[in-house]
Amino acid sequence: MGTKGDLLIIDDEIEVLNTLKRVFEKDYELHITQNPKEAFKIMEKFNIGVVLCDHRMPEMNGTEFFVKVREMYPNAIRILITGYSQISDLIISVNQGRIFSYITKPWNLGDLKNTIKEAFNENALILENSSLLESLKKSNQRLKLEIEERRQIEEKALRLASIVESTEDGIMGLALDGIIIDWNRGAECIYGYTEAEILGESVIKLIPEGKYDEFQEMIGNISQGMPMTHYETIRQRKNGETINVYLTVSPIKDHAGKVIGASKIVNDVTAQKKLEKEMVRMDQMTLVGEMAASIGHEVRNPMTTVRGFLQLFKEHKDPAKYSEYIPLMISELDRANSIITEFLSISQTKKVELAQQNLNDIIERILPLVQVDAINEEKTIKLELETIPDLLLNHKEIRQVILNLAKNGLEAMAKGGCLIIKTSLVDKEVILAIQDEGKGIKPEIMKRLGTPFITTKEKGTGLGLAVCFGIAARHKAEIIAVTSPQGSTFFMKFPLVGVI
Ligand SMILES: Nc1ncnc2c1ncn2[C@@H]1O[C@H](COP(=O)(O)OP(=O)(O)O)[C@@H](O)[C@H]1O
Ligand SMILES: [Mg+2]
8 A cells, every 4th residue: 555545436437437537546546447346356456445436337236336345345435426316225335335425426526525535534543443453452362371371370389389388398498698588387397497487597597517518518519500319417406406307409590590599308307217226226136135145055055064074073982984074075165165256256346467468378378277177078179379469467367267168168068079269359359269069058048148146057156157257347358158059159359458
C-alpha cells in the first residue's frame, strides 16, 4: 500500500468509471473495473481500503457483491451507489453487507468526496484497532504462558519445600561467609536450634573448635564450585553435645554460574556409630571369653595330669619308683608353657627388634628343622628361592612363621606330599609362599582364619595361624591364604619401604 489509500470502484458503465477516475485518481491509488469478478482479483492483489460499487450490474448486483466482500475482506469499507427506488435492496446491503454509506445517483461530488474521505478514516481506524487487537491478543497469550510457567515453578518450589521440610536429614543454606540463611526441621532436630534462633548466625556455631580449619577448607572448595559428598565429621549441638555426621555440601550458583552460597545436607550418624562401636566391643568380648575358656582348658589339662602324679608321689613312700613318669610330667608342663607363650605372642602391641637381613638366609637355616618333621612323615620339602633384597626382620619371629606355616602344610598332606617354600620379588614386595598338596582349608575355617583357638585337629591348639598374623602385623606384612581341594598356599607379603 502506498501513502495514498487504495480505492476500488466498480461500475458496469464505463463513462461513470471514467468520470470517477478523473475525480479521484489524484488523491487515491485508484483501481477501476466494470466486473465484480475482476474486482475480487484486484482485492486479492491490493490492500483495498474503500470499495465503491454500483448497485445495478448485470452479473452480480452490488448487494450480493458486498455480502461477499464483507466475508472475505471485512476491513474494506463498503460504499454503495444506488437509486432511491431500490430501497429494499438497500436494506439487505445495510444489514448483510454492512455498508458504511450509500450514495444516491445523481450524486453531489462534494458529498461523494467527503464520504470517501470518511470511509478511509474509518478504514484507518479499523486497521489500527485490529492491529491493536492483534498485539493485545499476542501479549495476552504471552502472559498466559508466563502465568502457567510461574504456576508450575511455584508448584515445584512448593513441592520441593515440603520435601525439604519433611525430611529427617538436616538441610541448610549458607551464604559464602558462612551465615545460615535456610534451616529445615531436620536441622532443628539434629542441632537443637530453632529456625528463629539460627537464621543470620554463622555456621561456626555448629562446629566444634578443633574442626574450624576443616571448615575453612570446605568453604574454599565450595567457592571454586567443588561439591563434597558423604564427608564424615563432628558437629556440635546447642546443648554442647558433639555428634557424628555425614555432610554433603554443594555450591549454590546464580544464573551466571557464579557460586553465591552452599547447601548442606546433614545426616546424624551418632547412634549408628555408637552401635558400631558396641558391636566391635561385643565381638571382642566374645573373643576374649572364648580365648579365656580355651586357655583355661589347655592349661588345666596338663596341670591336672601333673597334680595327679604329684598326689601319687605323696601317698607313696618311694617316689623314685615313679620316676619314669617324670618326663611325661615335664612334657605336660612344657605344653602348658608353650600355649601361654604362643598366646602372648599373638598380642600385636608387643615390641620386637627388627634387623636388616635376608629372608632366604633365615629359611635356609631353619630348613633342617622342618625337614626332620617331613622325613618322619615321608614327605618332601622343596626350596625355590629367588634373589631378594634384605628386609627389616626379627629372625626369631620369622622362623616361627615359617615353622607354623610349614607345619600346617605338612599336617594337611598325605604321605608322599611335597611342600614348596618359595621367595620372590614382585612389585616392590618380597613374597614368601608356602605351598602344600593338602586337601584345602574348610570354608568355615577360611572365614575366621587367624582367630585363636580355631582348630580342626585333635591335638591342635588353634594358635599357629594367630601367631603368624600377629608377627605379620608387627612386620607390616600381610598374610593371604589361597586354597583349593588340590592344596593351599600361604603368601606372606613384605613391603620394601623402610629398608635401605
Ligand atoms: N595348609 C593348610 N591346609 C589345610 N588347612 C589348614 C592349613 N593351615 C591351616 N589350616 C586350618 O586352620 C586351622 C588352624 O590352624 P592353626 O592356627 O595353625 O592351628 P592348628 O594347626 O593348631 O589347628 C587348622 O586346624 C586347619 O583346619
Ligand atoms: Mg598349626
